[in-house]
Amino acid sequence: MLDARQLRGDPDGVARNLARRGYRLDIGRFSELEKRRKDAQVAVDALRNERNSRSRTIGQAKSQGQDIAPLLAEVESLGARLDGAERAMSALQAELDALLLDLPNLLHDSVPDGGDESANVEIRRHGEPRRMDFETRDHVAIAESLDGLDLAAAGRISGARFAVLTGPLASLHRALAQFMLDLHQREHGYREAYVPYLVSRATLTGTGQLPKFEQELFKLARGESDPELFLIPTAEVPLTNLAGDRIFEAAQLPLKLVAHTPCFRSEAGSHGKDTRGLIRQHQFDKVELVQIVRPAESYQALEELTGHAARVLELLELPYRVVALCAGDTGFGSAKTYDLEVWLPGQGKYREISSCSNCEAFQARRMLARWRNPEVGKPEPVHTLNGSGVAVGRALVAVLENYQQADGSVQVPSVLRPYLGGLARITAA
RNA sequence: GGAGAGGUGGCAGAGCGGUUGAAUGCACCGGUCUUGAAAACCGGCAGCUCCUCACGGGGCUCGUGAGUUCGAAUCUCACCCUCUCCGCCA
Numbered sequence: 357m358l359d360a361r362q363l364r365g366d367p368d369g370v371a372r373n374l375a376r377r378g379y380r381l382d383i384g385r386f387s388e389l390e391k392r393r394k395d396a397q398v399a400v401d402a403l404r405n406e407r408n409s410r411s412r413t414i415g416q417a418k419s420q421g422q423d424i425a426p427l428l429a430e431v432e433s434l435g436a437r438l439d440g441a442e443r444a445m446s447a448l449q450a451e452l453d454a455l456l457l458d459l460p461n462l463l464h465d466s467v468p469d470g471g472d473e474s475a476n477v478e479i480r481r482h483g484e485p486r487r488m489d490f491e492t493r494d495h496v497a498i499a500e501s502l503d504g505l506d507l508a509a510a511g512r513i514s515g516a517r518f519a520v521l522t523g524p525l526a527s528l529h530r531a532l533a534q535f536m537l538d539l540h541q542r543e544h545g546y547r548e549a550y551v552p553y554l555v556s557r558a559t560l561t562g563t564g565q566l567p568k569f570e571q572e573l574f575k576l577a578r579g580e581s582d583p584e585l586f587l588i589p590t591a592e593v594p595l596t597n598l599a600g601d602r603i604f605e606a607a608q609l610p611l612k613l614v615a616h617t618p619c620f621r622s623e624a625g626s627h628g629k630d631t632r633g634l635i636r637q638h639q640f641d642k643v644e645l646v647q648i649v650r651p652a653e654s655y656q657a658l659e660e661l662t663g664h665a666a667r668v669l670e671l672l673e674l675p676y677r678v679v680a681l682c683a684g685d686t687g688f689g690s691a692k693t694y695d696l697e698v699w700l701p702g703q704g705k706y707r708e709i710s711s712c713s714n715c716e717a718f719q720a721r722r723m724l725a726r727w728r729n730p731e732v733g734k735p736e737p738v739h740t741l742n743g744s745g746v747a748v749g750r751a752l753v754a755v756l757e758n759y760q761q762a763d764g765s766v767q768v769p770s771v772l773r774p775y776l777g778g779l780a781r782i783t784a785a
Numbered sequence: 786g787g788a789g790a791g792g793u794g795g796c797a798g799a800g801c802g803g804u805u806g807a808a809u810g811c812a813c814c815g816g817u818c819u820u821g822a823a824a825a826c827c828g829g830c831a832g833c834u835c836c837u838c839a840c841g842g843g844g845c846u847c848g849u850g851a852g853u854u855c856g857a858a859u860c861u862c863a864c865c866c867u868c869u870c871c872g873c874c875a
Contacts, residue, residue: 430855
């Protein structure tokens with residue numbers, strides 16, 4: 357959520373910033389609504405003030421044993437007037453809230469212009485794609501020939517966009533997650549967390565998935581009277597919300613959290629995209645990094661967090677590049693995002709494997725995550741960051757494709773071998 | 786699932802129809818004292834929001850929502866959550 361004060365104080369500046377995303381802010385409608393809301397608020401406050409002071413008078417009169425009947429008569433019509441005014445105000449407030457919750461975050465000045473991913477800017481590359489003097493195969497061909505991937509079975513069990521992994525490939529998948537978790541927890545200073553995979557509407561509103569992107573979520577169908585629950589689309593949701601409704605002391609920040617969870621996405625609107633293999637699934641695992649930081653430190657933290665995610669790829673010896681997302685490609689809640697793209701020989705291109713964002717105070721305002729700034733004394737919103745460190749399914753794809761051998765086997769990256777009992781090579785049974 | 790208890794400020798914990806947005810303690814901030822620190826003492830200290838250049842003032846919030854009342858943290862109802870005991874169970 358944007359700072360309403362900023363929106364009021366500098367509507368043109370806000371509109372200009374949002375226009376970079378291609379979002380057209382209807383300033384007229386906003387300020388009209390805001391003005392009516394304010395008038396309604398003033399009216400309601402005045403009526404309430406009158407009611408309160410009259411009631412106080414009645415209380416005093418009664419305690420002195422005076423007759424309060426005439427005082428009660430004076431107050432008779434107040435209730436109805438107040439009721440009407442309150443109804444008008446809450447209708448306006450609801451409309452305004454809906455509008456505010458639909459606005460994307462403001463972009464940081466350093467975000468490059470551009471409407472779609474073609475305008476993203478490469479920041480740096482790391483590692484050289486391996487030269488393969490044999491016919492390179494994609495991860496589906498490799499995994500199926502190793503008898504480790506059964507998409508047909510997944511289709512029968514659940515439907516499209518699900519996968520079944522078996523044998524050493526299932527173990528490799530597990531080893532990847534374990535390796536990442538250990539790395540972040542032991543070397544990068546994150547606190548490991550185990551969190552719920554089902555969360556409430558309020559929680560998803562806090563991180564910005566709701567109310568706007570409900571069609572991308574899986575929602576549990578239960579009885580009318582049961583509380584709503586949604587499957588998490590990323591561990592960012594439960595992890596970041598751990599800071600919600602809290603006021604941190606300065607010394608408690610930064611708070612750095614890591615979790616390995618499955619993620620569930622309906623992938624509405626992505627029909628026809630990445631239909632082959634493990635790239636785009638309804639269910640996939642991800643190790644997620646979240647930082648809750650002091651506002652002045654959030655851009656430094658973004659660089660560090662991106663480095664933590666990149667470190668995973670470096671230790672796995674996978675070639676990758678870092679890309680700064682352009683205005684039009686930056687997500688709803690983010691002020692600035694770096695993507696890590698890993699080299700996939702099977703596709704002959706770099707593909708997203710991590711996305712690291714600074715949401716500044718956007719999520720913090722929604723979920724009331726605050727800290728006590730010693731220089732101000734009053735609570736202020738914290739800044740929140742999140743990044744994949746990294747997507748496990750896509751890491752498996754990258755390992756299979758980059759470590760494939762001419763004979764059809766796959767070498768195991770050395771950092772993963774301890775997790776697999778020393779296994780160095782996966783071969784067909 | 787059954788029975789009971791409870792949800793109040795950063796934390797602990799009073800209040801149980803009327804000058805209570807809330808006693809007290811701890812924590813925190815400022816000051817006195819001290820070479821410095823601690824202790825002691827003095828003072829300050831919930832959040833959101835509206836009006837005002839400011840001084841200051843108003844409104845809302847005691848789990849959430851509805852209700853009773855001139856007036857609700859306090860009474861009623863529903864829901865959510867936590868704890869204890871019993872049952873069931875990975």
